[in-house]
Amino acid sequence: MPEVRIVEVGLRDGLQNESAILPTEVKRKIAEGLIAAGVRDIEATSFVHPRWIPQLADAEELAGSLPRAEGVRYRALVPNRKGLERALDTPIDEYAVFLSASETHNRKNINKSIDETFPVLEEVVQLARERGKRVRGYVSTVFGCPYEGEVSVAQVAKVCDRLFEMGVYEVSLGDTIGVAHPRQVKEVLQDLLRLFPADRLAGHFHDTRGTALVNAYVALEMGITTLDSSFGGLGGCPYAPGASGNVATEDLVYMLEGMGVSTGIDLEALCRVSASVQERIGRRLPSKVLQSTLASRPRKRGEKE
Amino acid sequence: MPEVRIVEVGLRDGLQNESAILPTEVKRKIAEGLIAAGVRDIEATSFVHPRWIPQLADAEELAGSLPRAEGVRYRALVPNRKGLERALDTPIDEYAVFLSASETHNRKNINKSIDETFPVLEEVVQLARERGKRVRGYVSTVFGCPYEGEVSVAQVAKVCDRLFEMGVYEVSLGDTIGVAHPRQVKEVLQDLLRLFPADRLAGHFHDTRGTALVNAYVALEMGITTLDSSFGGLGGCPYAPGASGNVATEDLVYMLEGMGVSTGIDLEALCRVSASVQERIGRRLPSKVLQSTLASRPRKRGEKE
Numbered sequence: 001m002p003e004v005r006i007v008e009v010g011l012r013d014g015l016q017n018e019s020a021i022l023p024t025e026v027k028r029k030i031a032e033g034l035i036a037a038g039v040r041d042i043e044a045t046s047f048v049h050p051r052w053i054p055q056l057a058d059a060e061e062l063a064g065s066l067p068r069a070e071g072v073r074y075r076a077l078v079p080n081r082k083g084l085e086r087a088l089d090t091p092i093d094e095y096a097v098f099l100s101a102s103e104t105h106n107r108k109n110i111n112k113s114i115d116e117t118f119p120v121l122e123e124v125v126q127l128a129r130e131r132g133k134r135v136r137g138y139v140s141t142v143f144g145c146p147y148e149g150e151v152s153v154a155q156v157a158k159v160c161d162r163l164f165e166m167g168v169y170e171v172s173l174g175d176t177i178g179v180a181h182p183r184q185v186k187e188v189l190q191d192l193l194r195l196f197p198a199d200r201l202a203g204h205f206h207d208t209r210g211t212a213l214v215n216a217y218v219a220l221e222m223g224i225t226t227l228d229s230s231f232g233g234l235g236g237c238p239y240a241p242g243a244s245g246n247v248a249t250e251d252l253v254y255m256l257e258g259m260g261v262s263t264g265i266d267l268e269a270l271c272r273v274s275a276s277v278q279e280r281i282g283r284r285l286p287s288k289v290l291q292s293t294l295a296s297r298p299r300k301r302g303e304k305e
Numbered sequence: 306m307p308e309v310r311i312v313e314v315g316l317r318d319g320l321q322n323e324s325a326i327l328p329t330e331v332k333r334k335i336a337e338g339l340i341a342a343g344v345r346d347i348e349a350t351s352f353v354h355p356r357w358i359p360q361l362a363d364a365e366e367l368a369g370s371l372p373r374a375e376g377v378r379y380r381a382l383v384p385n386r387k388g389l390e391r392a393l394d395t396p397i398d399e400y401a402v403f404l405s406a407s408e409t410h411n412r413k414n415i416n417k418s419i420d421e422t423f424p425v426l427e428e429v430v431q432l433a434r435e436r437g438k439r440v441r442g443y444v445s446t447v448f449g450c451p452y453e454g455e456v457s458v459a460q461v462a463k464v465c466d467r468l469f470e471m472g473v474y475e476v477s478l479g480d481t482i483g484v485a486h487p488r489q490v491k492e493v494l495q496d497l498l499r500l501f502p503a504d505r506l507a508g509h510f511h512d513t514r515g516t517a518l519v520n521a522y523v524a525l526e527m528g529i530t531t532l533d534s535s536f537g538g539l540g541g542c543p544y545a546p547g548a549s550g551n552v553a554t555e556d557l558v559y560m561l562e563g564m565g566v567s568t569g570i571d572l573e574a575l576c577r578v579s580a581s582v583q584e585r586i587g588r589r590l591p592s593k594v595l596q597s598t599l600a601s602r603p604r605k606r607g608e609k610e
Contacts, residue, residue, distance in 0.1 A: 178597070181563030182522050210556035210593030211563075214519035217487050242600035244593050251515035258486030258516075284589075288515030288549050292483070295547035 003262045004220065005041060007172075007202065007228045008034055008249055012043040012077060014234030015055045017245055020281040024058045028065050033273035034231065035069045038265045039249075043075040043228075044092065047083035063090035075136065079110070084124045088131060095128050097121040097168065098138035101156045102145035105176070109140070114159065122166040129167055137163035137171045138204070143180035143188065146239045153191045160196060170200055172228055175215065177239050178208025182218040189222040198223035205247050207286065208237045212247035213255060220261070227252060232274030233286030248287030250274065268293070308567045309525065312477075312507065312533045313339055313554055314348040317382060319539030320360045321351065322550055325586040329363045333370050338578035339536065340374045343570045344554075348380040348533075349397065352388035368395035380441065384415070389429045393436055400433050402426040402473065403443035406461045407450035410481070414445070419464065427471045434472055442468035442476045443509070448485035448493065451544045458496045465501060475505050477533055480520065482544050483513025487523040494527040503528035510552045512591065513542045517552035518560060525566070532557060537579030537590030553592030555579065573598070 011027055022030075027044075034042055044066060050057035059076065066074055068091075078084045078095040087095055099117045100106035106114050125135045141148075142156050160171045173192075175185075185203075192201065203219035203226070205212040216227050229252045235245025253265045271293045278285045285291075316332055327335075332349075339347055349371060355362035364381065371379055373396075383389045383400040392400060404422045405411035411419050430440045446453075447461050465476045478497075490508075497506065508524035508531070510517040521532050534557045540550025558570045576598045583590045590596075 178593075181560050183564040207593055208597045209559050210518055210553065211560055213515055214522045214560065217519045217522070237597070237600075240597040240600040243597035248515065254514050255486050255516055255519065259488040288483075288512055292513045292542070292545040292548035295542075295545040 001260060001262045003225065003264075004256050005226045006039070006249060006252065006263050006265060007041040007043060007075070007226060008039045008231060009043040009204075009228050009246060010230035010232065010234045010249070012046055012056065013228070013246055014230040014232075016046065016053050017235040017238060018055065018281060021055050022280070024061050024065060026280065027058075027062050028067065030231075030273060030277060032067050033269070033276070035067060035072055037269035037273060038263075039270070040071050040264065041073055041075065043077070043096070046077035046079075047086045048077065048079045060086060060090055063087075063092050066091070077138075078124055078128070080120050081123055081127070084127055094134040094136065095124070096136040096138055096172075097124050097163075098140065099159065100140040100145070100176075101159050102141040102148045102151045104147035105141045105145045108147070118162055118166070121163070125166045125168060135168050136202075137168035138174055139163070139171055140174045140176040142173045143175040143184055144177060146177050153188050156188065157192060157195055160192065164196065164200065170202055170226065171196070172202040172204045172226075174204040175206050175212075177237060178206035178212065178244070180205065180215050181211055182214045185215045185218045186222060189219060189224065193222065199225065202226035202228060204228040206237060207233060207244040207247050208240055210244075213251055216247055216252055217255065220256075231270060231287075232277060232290050234274075234277065244286045248285070248290065250287040250289035250293075254289045306565060306567045308530065308569075309561050310346060310531045311344070311554060311557065311568050311570060312346040312348060312380070312531060313344045313536060314509075314533050314551060315535035315537065315539045315554070317348040317351055317361065318533075318551055319535040319537075321358045322540040322543060323360065323586060326360050327585070329366050329370060331585065332363075332367050333372065335536075335578060335582060337372050338574070338581070340372060340377055342574035342578060343568075344575070345376050345569065346378055346380065348382070348401070351382035351384075352392045353382065353384045365391060365395055368392075368397050371396070382443075383429055383433070385425050386428055386432070389432055399439040399441065400429070401441040401443055401477075402429050402468075403445065404464065405445040405450070405481075406464050407446040407453045407456045409452035410446045410450045413452065423467055423471075426468070430471045430473060440473050441507075442473035443479055444468070444476055445479045445481040447478045448480040448489055449482060451482050458493050461493065462497060462500055465497065469501065469505065475507055475531065476501070477507040477509045477531075479509040480511050480517075482542060483511035483517065483549070485510065485520050486516055487519045490520045490523045491527060494524060494529065498527065504530065507531035507533060509533040511542060512538060512549040512552050513545055515549075517549075518556055521552055521557055522560065525561075536575060536592075537582060537595055538592040539579075539582065539590060549591045553590070553595065555592040555594035559594045
């Protein structure tokens with residue numbers, strides 16, 4: 001049976017785009033629930049400066065309190081050497097560095113040009129690997145930039161190339177603002193797969209315009225077997241407040257398992273995690289599978305519709 | 306440039322699954338807005354007994370008040386001879402008959418077995434054609450039944466065959482409860498396209514589990530060029546109250562136009578229609594394109610987030 005590795009990014013990419021700031025203990029319980037549901041790859045937090053993303057300001061504390069379980073790997077974002085030093089003091093298993101494929105987005109996000117960013121990441125990757133840690137690379141705005149519009153595949157390829165050269169084991173291709181359509185995903189991947197093997201690339205699709213799941217499907221059809229998603233579809237888009245976040249893990253799992261692709265994730269158990277988070281943050285999460293599961297579940301007495 | 310014909314079913318399939326009952330005048334204005342946005346095929350109502358679907362009880366009045374425009378065709382559902390007689394007294398351009406591919410759903414929905422339903426529909430189609438009206442056929446539960454689970458392609462093929470035999474010009478294949486996944490859509494269509502030409506089939510996907518858009522994409526890849534959708538993603542699922550309705554026209558148009566497939570529909574104008582309906586019925590409609598458009602639009606003073 002074919003398999004897809006789902007990288008659950010809800011605790012990081014989801015929460016960093018939610019206005020609610022969850023207590024560390026709640027995040028720890030979410031991780032517990034995710035593990036019980038069969039999730040193995042969990043991006044738990046980000047070691048950026050706490051001032052940038054207050055939702056993830058408890059990175060060290062959370063990292064130190066996460067439940068351990070057989071086969072579970074925790075990941076965290078690391079922006080620079082300072083972040084790496086913080087991360088190395090925690091039991092996080094592997095790291096991710098990030099930059100954008102488009103110059104303007106990179107500058108707004110990281111305050112550096114793309115070329116100025118490479119040596120910063122290179123140092124992080126090198127030091128991390130010396131300490132026995134794998135590093136993933138994230139490339140943002142692969143399918144479009146909120147400032148520049150279209151992004152050339154050549155530019156994406158150049159950034160991926162530099163990341164692999166510095167030693168990342170995988171590059172996750174981000175549709176940061178959720179503009180990609182399936183034909184574009186097919187064409188971009190066709191080009192990139194001439195340069196890089198499919199098992200070194202991951203798909204990271206946002207659902208801002210409803211196309212995340214179809215884009216994930218197309219990526220799978222092209223041979224990509226690692227996909228990022230967020231439980232409940234948690235999160236949003238900083239460029240369109242109120243819009244949807246990452247593709248929902250539930251919806252992705254429903255589609256994949258239906259297609260006979262194994263994910264190792266138990267949908268019912270995962271919906272229980274998302275339902276509790278939805279109750280906590282007080283808004284309907286975007287996952288359709290979650291909502292239809294909640295809708296068809298017998299209601300407890302006194303519970304509101 | 307390839308084209309897709311979008312059949313806008315929000316006024317019928319959308320509204321029949323909304324608890325709000327909209328006044329006829331509001332529906333007329335929606336039709337006006339849809340036409341201004343470039344929509345040409347509008348399923349406006351259903352001539353079922355008003356007691357069954359109170360949301361559409363104004364079928365005659367609405368049909369008589371709909372704005373006329375060059376190239377616009379109005380459609381309505383017609384369950385039986387009585388419904389046909391009501392419809393024939395209105396200026397609705399074409400009709401649709403319906404039944405299910407699964408026995409139990411057909412019985413619960415129409416109160417007849419499938420074999421008992423055929424002659425009823427046959428009479429409708431014959432009389433309608435004698436009056437110069439085209440008739441479409443809807444087949445429900447093609448990809449799964451809420452009572453029986455899996456539905457065999459042979460059963461779907463049999464029902465389609467009978468519909469074509471009685472003279473419908475097109476069959477719309479309904480994923481009534483939104484359970485289909487893309488591989489299933491591909492396989493079912495592969496089988497059906499051995500029997501029927503692609504231009505006689507339409508795809509009608511519900512988004513109960515988030516797969517509507519990817520299923521529409523797969524249908525398109527298989528050569529289907531007529532797709533049903535609902536503005537704003539209006540509607541729901543009677544088997545999962547609170548779940549999503551038809552695939553949202555906005556999301557479908559965004560995907561198709563992005564892929565270079567022409568729909569003739571102006572997204573901004575369509576979002577204005579959906580935004581006004583959303584305000585009226587007082588709940589966030591499911592269309593992601595609608596929500597991201599509203600989110601990135603400058604807010605009027607005093608307007609709530």
